[in-house]
Amino acid sequence: MSGDAVGDIADLVDEARELYATDAAALEQLDRYARRLHEPLRLAVAGMVKAGKSTVLNALIGEQIAPTDAGECTRIVTWYRYARTARITAHLVGGGEVRLPVTRSRGALVLDLGGYTADEVARIDVEWPSESLRSTILIDTPGIASLSQEVSDRTTRFLTPSTAPSEADAILYLLRHIHGSDVRFLEAFRDTAAGGSQTVNAVALLSRADEIGSGRIDSLLSAARIADRYRQDGELRSLALGCIPVAGLLAEGARTLREDEFAAFAGLASLDRGTRDRMLISVDRFTRPSKKTALSVAQRRALLARFGIFGVRLAAALVRGGARTSSELSERMVAQSGLIDVQQFVADQFRSRAAALKARTVLQGLTMLLDEKPRPGTAPLIAGLERVTANSHDLRELALLAQLRTAEPGLPAADALAAERLIGGSGAAGLVRLGLPDAAGTAEVDERVDALLTHWRALAESPLSDRARTDVCRVVIRSIEGIASELGVGGRSHGPAAADVVLAGGPAEGGR
Numbered sequence: 001m002s003g004d005a006v007g008d009i010a011d012l013v014d015e016a017r018e019l020y021a022t023d024a025a026a027l028e029q030l031d032r033y034a035r036r037l038h039e040p041l042r043l044a045v046a047g048m049v050k051a052g053k054s055t056v057l058n059a060l061i062g063e064q065i066a067p068t069d070a071g072e073c074t075r076i077v078t079w080y081r082y083a084r085t086a087r088i089t090a091h092l093v094g095g096g097e098v099r100l101p102v103t104r105s106r107g108a109l110v111l112d113l114g115g116y117t118a119d120e121v122a123r124i125d126v127e128w129p130s131e132s133l134r135s136t137i138l139i140d141t142p143g144i145a146s147l148s149q150e151v152s153d154r155t156t157r158f159l160t161p162s163t164a165p166s167e168a169d170a171i172l173y174l175l176r177h178i179h180g181s182d183v184r185f186l187e188a189f190r191d192t193a194a195g196g197s198q199t200v201n202a203v204a205l206l207s208r209a210d211e212i213g214s215g216r217i218d219s220l221l222s223a224a225r226i227a228d229r230y231r232q233d234g235e236l237r238s239l240a241l242g243c244i245p246v247a248g249l250l251a252e253g254a255r256t257l258r259e260d261e262f263a264a265f266a267g268l269a270s271l272d273r274g275t276r277d278r279m280l281i282s283v284d285r286f287t288r289p290s291k292k293t294a295l296s297v298a299q300r301r302a303l304l305a306r307f308g309i310f311g312v313r314l315a316a317a318l319v320r321g322g323a324r325t326s327s328e329l330s331e332r333m334v335a336q337s338g339l340i341d342v343q344q345f346v347a348d349q350f351r352s353r354a355a356a357l358k359a360r361t362v363l364q365g366l367t368m369l370l371d372e373k374p375r376p377g378t379a380p381l382i383a384g385l386e387r388v389t390a391n392s393h394d395l396r397e398l399a400l401l402a403q404l405r406t407a408e409p410g411l412p413a414a415d416a417l418a419a420e421r422l423i424g425g426s427g428a429a430g431l432v433r434l435g436l437p438d439a440a441g442t443a444e445v446d447e448r449v450d451a452l453l454t455h456w457r458a459l460a461e462s463p464l465s466d467r468a469r470t471d472v473c474r475v476v477i478r479s480i481e482g483i484a485s486e487l488g489v490g491g492r493s494h495g496p497a498a499a500d501v502v503l504a505g506g507p508a509e510g511g512r
Contacts, residue, residue: 041354047174049143052207052248059251064108075118083127160188169357174207186239204240210247210310246338253307254333262326269319352428356394
């Protein structure tokens, strides 16, 4: 979405401020919308209790700053955002705020509520000097389907409010298997955040993937096969853009690996194979008193708490495989954890669309405000909302993506899949949308663009295409033309009136 479009939306917020100048609650809401347009993407981490949310969040940040125990703080919605100096603020229920101490223990941040209970704190803001937070605000949420209904309700009210857009622009939803509670929550998030299913902006993470194969070295391969089945699941496919296996504990431990831990893994790797294999058969065997290793029982228990049995087995194997320093071991463990796939997905699907996701939320919020609190003289503002929505191709892509995921698209299966890819369903980069490798040359790109435009224009102009199919084609055609402009190509099918015809996706590979 262009800066001009964001500026137009900011102008609409200012117009609304004039209309609601005497309504303090509305003005506060409009101030939040104005700030939201200019702040980083808001990415919430959610899931059922014990899904591993905080460990994944710590892995994404690269530091242990989200509490992972079952203390009071895990019952509170906690925001993590970038700042040059660390500061922690508790916002109290009913108003007011309290500065909390910044305390660390063994490298981990300790959140101390200072005598307040979770029921007395509305949210916690953690400002932290982490480069990972410059482009994304991360939000940790209490587990849904908790034994405490109030704890579950906190997340539900925050992410799926009934009278306002969601506070999150997108969501990482952790699940261990597809449960009814997971489906119901994702349905509510899609419908609330999107304003009637106008986008799909969640990704499912198959969490604690290292436990799926009982901690065996090949556990993540088993998890990848399960995640692939989930990706094809019709129910989950309509609610999430993908399903990625991730071993959160491994990723967190790897990104915060300490030198003493590397030395411990090096010691395990130096044992003879038979001794090492017997020690690593199970958690129970690994924590038994033994004279075969210099590591005390307490040290081995600490390794298990930080990395799990899978992480300990993997680390020892990687050291034996050539990881000579803690940095090398950290990099290799991160690569095995699935974290890089999650980071790449967030960059491709969410941060690349950050402006459109935020704009959609603000537009939806303005529309809801006008509906709930009608005022004389709103006609120009309503017209402005309609104009911005109609002129934003990014928003049309988001709406079409949801349509392709949640309803019968009225297209042949191959064309439906191609359309989804072309509007960014597999990633926003131009070559990804075209289905071409990174090494594709200009001639190959130009040929692909020509073939796609020819195909989709023919489909749009076919006498067999109804209005719905033609509308889909127009969006896809506009997307293809945008890709051509982005990549600096212009093929035989490009014409001066191309943007006025139909734009949608492209034929299936090999369908030219």
